[in-house]
Amino acid sequence: MLLAVIASLTLFVLDSRLNYFSSVRTVLSTVVYPIQTLASMPNDIGHWFTEYFQDRKQLQEKNAALEVTNLLNHIRIQKMQALERENMRLRELLGSSFRLQEHVLVAELLTIDLDPFSQQVLIDKGQRSGVFEGQPVLDATGVMGQVTEVTPFSSRVVLLTNPGHGIPVQVNRNGLRAVATGRGLGGILQLEYLPHNVDVREGDLLVTSGLGGRFPAGYPVGTVISVDFPQGKSFADIAVKPAAKLDSSREVLLVLPTEKQRKMNKPETSSGENMP
Amino acid sequence: MTSTKSANGMGIIIITVMIAMILMMLPLPEQFRLFRPEFVLMVLMYWVMALPRRVSVGFAWVVGVLMDVMMGGALGVTAFSYALVIFMTARFHLQLRQYPVWQQALIILSLVLLIHIIAVIVSPQLASWYMWLPAVTSMILWPINYALLRNIRRSFHVS
Secondary structure, rough: OOHHHHHHHHHHHHHHOOOHHHHHHHHHHHHHHHHHOOOOOOOOHHHHHHHHHHOOHHHHHHHHHHHHHHHHHHHHHHHHHHHHHHHHHHHHHOOOOOOOOOOEEEEOOOOOOOOOOOOOEEEEEOHHHHHOOEEEEEOOOOOEEEEEOOOOOOOEEEEEEOOOEEEEEEEEOOOOEEEEEEEEOOOOOEEEEOOOOOOOOOEEEEOOOOOOOOOOOEEEEEEEEEOOOOOOOOEEEEEEEEEOOOOOOOOOEEEEEHHHHHHHHHHOOOOOOOOO | OHHHHHHHHHHHHHHHHHHHHHHOOOOHHHHHHHOOHHHHHHHHHHHHHOOOOOOOOHHHHHHHHHHHHHOOOOHHHHHHHHHHHHHHHHHHHHHHOOOOHHHHHHHHHHHHHHHHHHHHHHHHHHHOOOOHHHHHHHHHHHHHHHHHHHHHHHHHHHO
């Protein structure tokens, strides 16, 4: 027993303080990966079955719906391109450099449950696909979180709602900067340390500000759902609903950094603190 | 541990523990996720009660490290709590065996609560009022777990 206590303490200290153990952790993660895939199997098989046995009519309906959204997206993209070019021209006039569009890598979630209190997910791409620690993760509707641990075949993503996670954001309406931190269960974020006279309203869209250099700028993070100024407290109480579908997305996008960001990421930034 | 017969018994133990690990990660509907009982701890406790010579604190510790890695918590926390619980169970296994099953279940309740309290002490930002739910479900499921594993033990002659 004493041996186990000492071993646990050493492991704990080495892991959390010295960051010396990440290689051991990677090896162990690779060892448990088969168990994890096994656990996700029933769900995968179910998914496969429903996909395989969908009837013709359903597929046709789905196809029609997808075509409509595709058309809409095309129209939007056309407008986007024009705007992008205009934006670039204007920025050139101002003398600042324009960020090139980020490249992305598509990954799928492993359908397994982890500790519900720490709000993490596993994805099926790892070191082999070039995933790295601190890489931003998005889904179709917004920012989901960032990668905290990479093994050869899988990696662990901390969601925005993890209580130890903070993301630098900006109010889309007026450019106000803030930090949105997770609150654990319930899937709500919180804007921290904003004074009572702050100009944030219900329904405001928050986007990543790109400060800290970890998350690319301009991706939707969430919308403000309630603003409260409690008497006797120094800061406002602002709740944010994440834009990403944190509990139902199956495919996620990993953002590959541009050269400039890669250089910026070299010195550790404090934008997204990873807590256990 | 070297004879073939005991190696066979160990295989059964490892398989049941692995099944429990898979159950810990099996996707559940959102509203049931908080109720997930501590399958791994329950299985370990049964084995240590039945065969304290075969399942040691060290074994529980190794399983705990693997659980830490799988769940992505701080390395060593689950390992420590599993080792602690198994140590206590091994110490009192003779008394525990004598208790009726419902009384054992009450002890499970307190021990599962204990490991969640340890988890909260280590990382306070994860504290939540729902932490006691797994302890209750573990207690409710203990009689089933007990009967099932006893059947497995008897039919495979694990000793």
